[in-house]
Amino acid sequence: MSENRPPDPLARLGEEIDKARAERVRRQPAVGDRSAMQQGLGLGVRIGIELFVAIVVSTVLGWAIDRWFGTRPWGMIVLFFLGIAAGMLNVYRAVTGVSGAVGYRPPNADAAAAKSRWDDEDC
Amino acid sequence: MAIEIQPLEQFKIERLIPIHIGGVDVSYTNAAFLMTIAVVLVTALIVLGTRKRALVPGRWQSLAEMSYEFVADMVETNVGHEGQEFFPFVFTLFMFILFANFLGMVPYSYAVTSQVVVTFALAAVVFIGVTIVGIVRHGFHFLRLFVPQGVPVVLLLLLVPIELLSYCIRPFTLSIRLFANILAGHTMLAIFAGFAASIGLLGIFPLAINILLVALEVLVAALQAYVFTILTCLYLSDAINLH
Numbered sequence: 001m002s003e004n005r006p007p008d009p010l011a012r013l014g015e016e017i018d019k020a021r022a023e024r025v026r027r028q029p030a031v032g033d034r035s036a037m038q039q040g041l042g043l044g045v046r047i048g049i050e051l052f053v054a055i056v057v058s059t060v061l062g063w064a065i066d067r068w069f070g071t072r073p074w075g076m077i078v079l080f081f082l083g084i085a086a087g088m089l090n091v092y093r094a095v096t097g098v099s100g101a102v103g104y105r106p107p108n109a110d111a112a113a114a115k116s117r118w119d120d121e122d123c
Numbered sequence: 124m125a126i127e128i129q130p131l132e133q134f135k136i137e138r139l140i141p142i143h144i145g146g147v148d149v150s151y152t153n154a155a156f157l158m159t160i161a162v163v164l165v166t167a168l169i170v171l172g173t174r175k176r177a178l179v180p181g182r183w184q185s186l187a188e189m190s191y192e193f194v195a196d197m198v199e200t201n202v203g204h205e206g207q208e209f210f211p212f213v214f215t216l217f218m219f220i221l222f223a224n225f226l227g228m229v230p231y232s233y234a235v236t237s238q239v240v241v242t243f244a245l246a247a248v249v250f251i252g253v254t255i256v257g258i259v260r261h262g263f264h265f266l267r268l269f270v271p272q273g274v275p276v277v278l279l280l281l282l283v284p285i286e287l288l289s290y291c292i293r294p295f296t297l298s299i300r301l302f303a304n305i306l307a308g309h310t311m312l313a314i315f316a317g318f319a320a321s322i323g324l325l326g327i328f329p330l331a332i333n334i335l336l337v338a339l340e341v342l343v344a345a346l347q348a349y350v351f352t353i354l355t356c357l358y359l360s361d362a363i364n365l366h
Contacts, residue, residue: 013178042350049303053296058288079288086289090296 047094051087058083128317130310134237154241157233161222169218190218194352201356202363209359212252216245217352220301224344227305228337236347237306239298246298249355257362268365297354301347308340 062079066072138150172187180188194214198206220236227234235241257265269286270279315336318329 010178041346042353045304045346045350046300046354049300050296053299054289054292057292057295082284082288083292085285086292089285089289090292 043094047091050090050094051084054087054090055080055083058086128313128320130313130317133309133313134234134306136238153233154235154238157226157235158223158241161219161226161235164226165215165218165222190214197353197356201353202360205363206356206359209256213352213355213359216249216355217348220245220351221345221348224305224348225341227309228341228344234305234309236301237309239302242298242302243294245301245351246294249297249358250294253355253358253362256359257365260363261365265362265365268361293354293358297351301351304343304347308336308343312336312340 058079059076062076062083065075065079069075137153139153139156140151142149142151168183168190169187172183175181175184177184191214194217195207195210198210198213202209223235223241226232227236254265257268261267269283269290271282271286274282312333315329315333319326319333322329
């Protein structure tokens with residue numbers, strides 16, 4: 001291709017890798033599409049069980065609390081409803097992409113943004 | 124001709140080497156054996172694959188590098204750069220679950236991840252670890268995770284328990300998702316195989332479905348390892364990038 005290519009095969013390989021990398025950065029949208037599908041698939045699998053487990057686990061927890069403290073049936077009732085709320089909260093957060101806890105920001109903000117966000121913290 | 128196939132028989136734990144220490148049964152079981160194989164295979168792939176350190180990677184080195192980069196990317200995008208110090212843990216977790224899932228797909232082997240004990244142990248390690256990381260990094264500020272901002276104090280009485288509950292449920296959802304998927308998938312395979320074996324010539328129809336199900340299960344095996352790992356990353360991110 002070009003006449004000023006380095007004679008060293010390793011340097012030439014390095015050059016080609018750089019070129020391929022630049023190419024890859026330019027083709028980023030296509031790659032993004034595929035990983036979006038991957039993420040969607042992962043998300044779909046995730047939320048299916050979220051609500052169910054939240055309700056079951058917190059109801060059992062309520063039942064256990066009742067047994068320990070003899071507060072039957074209030075612990076179970078209260079924790080059943082709290083479990084529904086917690087499960088819905090988890091599903092809502094997973095679906096809206098606000099995974100994790102309160103105030104968590106979407107992960108696809110680039111590393112630089114994450115870095116500056118970190119620097120801004122004073123806690 | 125009645126061919127008895129017990130769909131749940133495949134999940135039976137058998138003691139290969141019975142060991143009892145002080146009345147506690149710590150026998151080396153078939154599940155432990157499969158876990159050992161998984162660990163050995165992962166180690167072999169990474170160590171032998173990267174042994175040559177070729178500039179132009181061969182097949183095995185490619186495979187090792189691809190899995191490395193896949194997890195490194197995942198940590199980078201979901202946790203950010205300071206998450207990289209947890210990369211070894213996340214990578215180990217991913218490779219172990221992936222190999223355990225795939226080994227479970229091999230006929231006559233054992234699906235380790237169909238045991239809730241195994242998945243819950245993994246999830247508990249993640250949960251406890253993430254909580255410790257959060258507390259070490261932020262001290263008592265970590266508890267702000269449970270307090271939504273800009274909410275009246277009266278509502279906090281309701282919201283903080285909900286937040287706390289949704290945090291404490293994490294290890295359960297994490298473990299039950301993995302174990303339930305693998306358990307259900309393998310049971311379904313056995314049931315359809317039972318149909319195929321017991322209804323004679325018509326059995327080719329359930330057999331055809333079973334072939335498709337095997338493909339689906341391979342997808343599920345990879346996907347569940349991915350989901351487990353990405354959730355670990357998200358939880359880590361919560362603990363590290365606390366707002």
